[in-house]
Amino acid sequence: MSFAEYGGPEVLRLVDVEEPHAGPGQVRIAVRAAGVNPVDWRIREGQMQRFHPIELPSGVGQDAAGVVDEVGEGVEGIAVGDHVFGGGVHTYAEFAVLSAWARVPEGLTFQEAAGYPSVMETALRVIREVGVEAGQTLLVSGAAGGVGSAVLQVARDCGIAVIGTASAANQDYLRGLGALATTYGEGWVDRVRQLGRVDAALDLAGSGVIRELVELTGDAGKVISIADPSAPESGARFSNTAGSMSEALAETVRLISRGGLHIPIEKSYPLADAAAAHIDSQAGHTRGRRVLVV
Known part of the structure; x- marks a missing residue:
């Protein structure tokens, strides 16, 4: 899946390109499922150019699960045929190169596994950045989507x-x-306010609530958005620099193995219907994750 110009979902095209290959420290997978993230359509629309400039035409996607079919130089502990999930580039594809990965936990389908990488990395990052601790209360605006689902479960595990x-x-x-x-x-x-005091707040939906979140916390420094680049205008922070995907995947596996993490799949789409997945993601009200099946 590729786009040659910024725009709406209609700019997405299913095209034939040269197969990617695993470089040093990477693996290539035959993709079985790819996660659909809001950042995917924000990049496609051109919203993220000043944060993550790209060259056009460009592939789409950063999360995937599948079967390892190529192992790069220096990679140990993984072999062709292993089932993995992780983060890479241009994952809306038949083959994708991953730069961070973990084995798919027992009992998880490829579709379920593809829904975890970016949302868990983001959830762990923003909880850390906002500085909320055990015994405190975190307000999450837009809490039912993929990142929100992860934040709620990570927070619960941390006593927040x-x-x-x-x-x-x-x-x-x-x-x-x-x-x-x-x-x-x-x-x-x-x-x-009727539900209790708020020590910190996260804006996950970009619905124009930053000022209200600052009001509720009483401290703009305790408000972070992942969806509203204008948040700094109100003194809050906009978090868009990814942390360690490898650490996020390890934590994902740990929580899943303990039964402390489950993010449901709202809907699965064929790869050719990526535009429809973007339309539905952009409409909001998602419960859990959307994934493409390859």
């Missing part, structure tokens, strides 16, 4: 209380992940 906002249809889902839940929309700030 969470208040999450989501649509009315996702209230029970948030409560099932251990959060206090309320809807967004008119009066949401008051509803959050």
Whole structure:
């Protein structure tokens, strides 16, 4: 899957390109499933040019799960035929090169595994960056999506209380992940206050709530957005620099093996329907993850 110009989902094209090959410290996989992340369509629209400039035409995607079919120089502990999931580039494809990977945990399908890499890296990063600690309360705006689902479960494992906002249809889902839940929309700030004090806040949806999050925390330095580049205008931070994917994958495997992490698949799409996956992702209200099946 590729795009030759910035624009809407119609710019995506399924094209034939030369197969990539694993370089030193990399593996190539025959992709079985690729994760769909909001950053994918933000890059396609050109929103991320000043943060992550790319050359056009460009492939799409950064998360995948599949079967190792090529091992780069210096790679140890993994062999052709192993089932792995991880992060790389241009993963909406039949073959993709991964720069970080882990074995697919027992019992997980390729589709499920492809939904974890970026959301777990992001969740671990923003919880660390926002400086919330055990015994404190974290407010998560847009809590039902992939990153939100991960944040709620990582926070629970760390002893951090969470208040999450989501649509009315996702209230029970948030409560099932251990959060206090309320809807967004008119009066949401008051509803959050009724649920308790807020020590730190995350904006995961980019829905224009930064000022309200600063008001609720009383400290702009305790507010981070992953979806609103204008957050610094209100004194908050915009987090877009990825941390260690290898560490995130290791933590993912640890939590899954303990039964402490599960992110559901909202919907799977054939690779050729990547545009439809982007349209649905951009519409929001996702519960968990969307993935492409190759």
